[in-house]
Amino acid sequence: MSSSQILPPSHESVQELAKELKLGVPQRYIQQHREPTFVCDHSSPLPSIPVIDMNHLNHTDKDPLIHLRSVCKEWGIFQLVNHGVDKSLIKKMKEEVVNFFNMPVEEKLRYKLTAGEYQGYGQTILHSEDQKVDWADRFYMITNPLHRRKSNLLPEFPPVLRDTMESYLQEMQKLAMYLFGLIGEAVEIEKQEMMDVFDDGMQSVRMTFYPPCPQPDQVIGLTPHSDAAGITILLQVNDVEGLQVKKDGVWIPVSFLPDALVVNVGDILEIMSNGVYNSIEHRATVNATKERISLAMFFNPKLEADVGPAKSLIANTRDPPMYKTLVMEHKNSPLIAESFHALFSILEKGLLRQLTVEAFQLAIDPVTATGCSRCSPLLTADRPQAPPRADCRQPLRLRHYAAGRRPP
Numbered sequence: 490m491s492s493s494q495i496l497p498p499s500h501e502s503v504q505e506l507a508k509e510l511k512l513g514v515p516q517r518y519i520q521q522h523r524e525p526t527f528v529c530d531h532s533s534p535l536p537s538i539p540v541i542d543m544n545h546l547n548h549t550d551k552d553p554l555i556h557l558r559s560v561c562k563e564w565g566i567f568q569l570v571n572h573g574v575d576k577s578l579i580k581k582m583k584e585e586v587v588n589f590f591n592m593p594v595e596e597k598l599r600y601k602l603t604a605g606e607y608q609g610y611g612q613t614i615l616h617s618e619d620q621k622v623d624w625a626d627r628f629y630m631i632t633n634p635l636h637r638r639k640s641n642l643l644p645e646f647p648p649v650l651r652d653t654m655e656s657y658l659q660e661m662q663k664l665a666m667y668l669f670g671l672i673g674e675a676v677e678i679e680k681q682e683m684m685d686v687f688d689d690g691m692q693s694v695r696m697t698f699y700p701p702c703p704q705p706d707q708v709i710g711l712t713p714h715s716d717a718a719g720i721t722i723l724l725q726v727n728d729v730e731g732l733q734v735k736k737d738g739v740w741i742p743v744s745f746l747p748d749a750l751v752v753n754v755g756d757i758l759e760i761m762s763n764g765v766y767n768s769i770e771h772r773a774t775v776n777a778t779k780e781r782i783s784l785a786m787f788f789n790p791k792l793e794a795d796v797g798p799a800k801s802l803i804a805n806t807r808d809p810p811m812y813k814t815l816v817m818e819h820k821n822s823p824l825i826a827e828s829f830h831a832l833f834s835i836l837e838k839g840l841l842r843q844l845t846v847e848a849f850q851l852a853i854d855p856v857t858a859t860g861c862s863r864c865s866p867l868l869t870a871d872r873p874q875a876p877p878r879a880d881c882r883q884p885l886r887l888r889h890y891a892a893g894r895r896p897p
């Protein structure tokens with residue numbers, strides 16, 4: 490089966506399933522090899538993700554930018570405080586997301602994901618019959634450019650949710666553009682280049698409901714992945730935690746500060762920064778007794794933009810580009826159609842980054858470039874015989890490519 494094939498959804502709602510569980514969690518949700526979470530003790534306290542205060546970023550001196558650069562490099566994620574987004578808007582947005590998931594299932598199914606689609610209300614997008622399903626219901630949609638909005642999604646939302654979301658999207662877009670400017674400047678990408686790439690860019694939203702689960706250690710709310718985005722801004726809607734990030738090989742729970750927004754670096758920013766920044770791998774666990782709800786917004790380049798190491802950074806630093814440049818979307822190219830799809834698939838860990846790195850690797854050394862017909866549309870096109878590799882999704886492999894070395 491090709492990796493691009495999308496199967497019909499497995500069932501209608503995990504939220505409903507969780508209410509009716511009698512005989513334990515069905516097998517298709519059970520994930521045996523979940524990597525353990527960091528356990529803290531006296532000698533090793535729980536590390537916490539860095540905090541960036543926007544009041545400090547607003548000053549003109551260089552120190553905050555040096556700090557921002559080091560946070561995006563060492564972590565690739567931070568909590569943003571004093572972000573200036575109207576508190577009452579955030580409160581209203583949270584209430585409306587809760588109201589959405591509280592609607593009767595029949596109402597939510599008006600927005601249902603259909604086979605072959607990745608926008609709408611549903612669960613894990615299935616690429617194979619034996620694929621495990623995350624313990625969560627999700628609603629995903631593209632919100633910009635406007636002509637890419639689906640007429641049966643946002644426009645058909647209950648009016649208060651729709652209007653609140655419109656205001657929230659606008660505020661978040663302004664915030665994202667401000668952050669893009671600074672995050673770019675911190676790594677010597679000229680502001681104009683960031684604006685050219687991200688202004689009026691592809692924007693999308695995911696609302697997620699993680700129902701309580703009687704076997705929380707046996708399921709996963711959100712499979713580990715990095716975002717194929719520029720940046721993601723995450724709002725934790727209720728006070729239940731579950732987000733974890735992988736830092737130095739260890740899964741660390743994220744404790745949300747009140748009123749903070751969590752910002753993470755995605756694959757596109759890692760590529761644009763020529764590998765300086767870290768597209769952080771993350772996952773979500775679920776709670777035994779309480780549901781968890783989150784709202785993620787993804788900010789991407791405009792569809793006609795090139796994605797590669799930023800030209801101004803390469804000119805300023807004179808470092809060799811570590812990734813090849815690919816256009817975000819090209820109507821005539823099946824390769825790019827695949828990578829475009831990957832932008833919205835949370836299943837393919839770092840696929841966009843992998844594509845650009847593999848393209849680079851192929852260009853410099855086609856013999857040692859390894860890959861797999863399962864995870865790499867690029868290699869599928871160029872080397873149809875490439876066999877599936879058990880380790881094809883190891884982020885470490887990508888780091889080795891990025892460093893120009895052979896993967897282990």
Ligand SMILES: O=C(O)CCC(=O)C(=O)O
Pocket residue numbers: 695697711716723731732771772773782783784785835
């Ligand atoms: O629910 C969360 O905390 C994480 C959400 C997320 O990473 C995503 O939707 O991609």
